Amino acid sequence: MNSVIPYPIARQPWGMLIPLFALVGFGALVLYSAAGGSMQPFAASHLTRFSVFLFLAGFISIFPRALVRFLTYPAYVFVFILLVAVEIIGQVGGGSQRWLDLGFMVLQPSELMKPVIVVTLAHFYSSLPVGMITSWRALLIPGVLIALPVLFVLLQPDLGTSLAIVFGGAVVMLLAGLPLKWFIGAGLGGAALAPLIFYFGLQEYQQRRVLTMFDPEADPLGAGYHITQSKIAIGSGGIFGKGFNEGSQSHLQYLPEPHTDFVFATMAEEWGLIGGIFVIGVFTIILRWGLKVARESQDRFGSLLAAGMSATIFFYIAINLLMVMGFAPVVGIPLPFMSHGGSSMLTNMICIGALMMVNRWNQDAPRGGISSMS
């Protein structure tokens, strides 16, 4: 490490960061095109937010472990109060409001809950005596910790974010070593309950979205419109795409939300399969790095934290891409690092920052070391 590059820079995980920069830059290009060939209003703010949140991530990455653990529960309580506050403001305002306007961006507390639930559960399981991992307490308390915010997010109603929170929490629980049969049981129970939830739990528009996933062409101008147009955009792009700024589906407004939820379709139309492989490739690199960080951590807190964070990012990517390609219902989850939107960028960069933080912990104490399991 005695090169010309100073250590604080050299030690950064460039193997992940450079593909990430490339992806964000590519995202900016796509947003430039989605705005009809203009930096405004999407591409410029996309890059600005990324720069700001990159500093945030860098700041998070230097947090010492003790501080993180100290702040975990207060952070959970704080975000939870925000969530309740938003719900109350929404009720008073007479509509469903999910965000707080911070001036430079609108913040959705439910977004913040995604990384916070991961760190909270990681903290909980790392503090839980090893022997108790199979006890009911190992399930009950995290269950409540997950259920409380999910309840309020569902009230908004925001099914996508609720699922993301549940997914992040569940992955941490799985990796923490809870008995697998609990998961299998929950899976079977969920499968049994699914029809009931579908018919009694979901709003009508949500039911329609699920149904149209299986047969989007049945109602091409109604509920299936989004998926149909998205598939047309991706399919018509072919291998090499229609060319930068040449996407008719996005430019002529056939594609709904070409800059947020369906940014991948916008990209695929103009850059084709090649662009798609690049995007999926970069995501693969980032997620592999995230899991690598998790496995390299000798510290249970770090492992669970890192794995949970990459699972959260993964959930975004997987649901969004499955959705735009017609494999999942339209749930309104943006694509990390490409979609235009402050809250999701914030969440994902917190996840990246947390991963970088764990990575730094790993670098500082590579082997065995001072990891505390208690």
Added chain:
Amino acid sequence: MKNWLTWRSGQPKRRTTQIINASTLKNTFDRRAVVLGGLQGGIAVLLAGRMGYLAIAENEKYRLESESNRVNLTLIPPRRGWILDRNGSPLASNRADFRVDIIPERLDDPEGTINQIGELLQLEPTRIADLKREVSEKSGYQPIEVASGLNFDEFAALSVRLPDLQGVIPQRGFSRYYPTASSVAHLIGYVGPADAEQYAEEDRNPLLLTPGYKIGKDGLERLFEEDLRGKPGGRRVEVTASGRVVRDLETREDTPGDPVTLTIDGPLQDYAARRIGLESGSVVVMDCATGDLLCMASMPSFDPNSFSDGIGSIEYAMLREDERVPLRNKVLQGLYPPGSTIKPMHCMAFLQAGVKPTDTVVCGGGRQIGNRFFRCHSSHGVVDMDKAIAQSCDSYFYHFAQQIGFEKVADMAKLMGMGQQYPLPVASQFYGTVPDPTWKVNKFGEPWRPHDTVNASIGQGYYLASPLQLGVLAARLATGKVVNPRLLLDGKAPEMPSYNFNEDDMGYIRQAMSNVVNGAGTARRAQLPIEGIKLAGKTGTAQVVSLSVSDGRSGPWKYRDHGLFVFFAPFENPRYAGAVVIEHGGGSGSAYPIARDVMTFMFDPERGLEQLRSLEKQWGGTAQQRLERRYAAYAAERGESVTRPPSRDEEIFDRVEAEARLAAAQSEEIAGDAIVPREDQAASGSPPPAAAITGQAPETSANASAPQTPQTAPPQVAAESQTP
């Protein structure tokens, strides 16, 4: 994996005490993280595969769908072919028209947008309310017409504001225009939007759904629909999902429909229609040499322009309630007892049966036939054939019809075209009736009686004829040839076999008919005010009800006698023949002045027009002006205000009005030529002037925004090309 599973499914109780420690948990974490990583990789592969499938295997399908999203094909309705008179002047043409449609589905704020349009176009509040109701009921992609016939300023004002008016579509198009309006309504018909039935008939031709597109609904417009229609053009445009046009990709011009050239003489048609004046009736004028129908006027009539613009319910009600049936073409579908007008033809039957012109009867105010006395309208004394025709003595016909038997008379009547249909391009013509013994038995199961002969011999009883048949009768009698009427100037020389009547006989009858007008006849006031041209004719008065109900001259309109007149001119060498029938005119005195003026106009337009002008001053304007005023009054009575479409500003259209003939004559005079009016009028078979046809379709260019003036050949061109 096996190990992991067995461990998982192992006994938890035991594990809590023994197996679980930091390192087993770490192992668990690692194993599950690997599985999780594998799962993520699997999904990555699934996504890449799915994308490859969409982008490669289904590329073609989605490329097509993307194109059909992007590109919108709109039909450019073809310009309708013109209907021309024999000189190539338009009886029906197209004029540039600006219109505005709205598409309910695409209105962001229907109320606001309609209010805004209403303000811009100064629509009436009732119209705005109607529109709002229509939009709320109709929502869909089917356009609704807001207004048509806009002037350019209104159109421009709307076009400028388009970016704020989603779903509002201003369009340039063409609307049908009939310069002489009600004068040609029955003959030409009118156009209108296709109805559901027609749409189904034409295999759901999308052209018929194009807003503002109209097809022939009646008359020649309907019969020649195929020729007049033309082929639509197409415009490929790139559109956004909301339907906004981004740019034009490709435009294929429409092919205008073919013109249809009629034998009708536009100015004469207009003159005759207007000359009918306040009466209800029809005028037919034919060219004896060719059978060309120069005029088929039927009045009162309707304005085909307002029919084509979509007639209002009030205007329609006014027309339907009128006892003078302005919706019926009386030339073809009016049937009247021919009365005395068939007497010259009956004389021809007598001559053929061997009666000498000098054979006489004595008319003592009537005549005893069998055991009954039949009255004549006057006591004529000794009557020969000439006097019988000139003074219309009924007794003469009672006697000789009885003498030769009515079968022979009826045969002659049929031979001369009574009770017949002619090969004309019209939707329907009525046969009428020539009664004879066989017919009566078939019809009523009763034998023919002497009084039937008596009645039929003077054109009463069961006898019925249409004005067209009477005109044809006049032409056939004047020429002694089988003159068949024709309406299309298609260049074919019509065949006209001779009846092989004796020249002397024909001359005798012609002379007698001349005496009707120029001698001691019943229509002396019908003499033409033109030196050297003599009109010959025969008056007729058809009784409608028995004398016990009305004397036929006064009382309620519908009980008055019909007035008829058949004629030809010049009498020595018949060139034109025709018939005038005035419904309930109170006698032939209502008919022959019209014939006289029409023929005066034919030979001397200026003098004819002078007469018409002074009459129209008394009547209160031209037929069209009176119709419009009457409609306004009718509507006002029902509390509706009426705004007529803006009057035209293209002078070119005036060429088929009666006055146009005068203007043409004056310009010829200026050119130093002697006035030889209408010398080549009958030069039928010559194709219409080329200039008039090639110039008939208004030129358009896709991007021109200024209103187009339809370009027609100037009158001089048409006139020149006719006088080689």
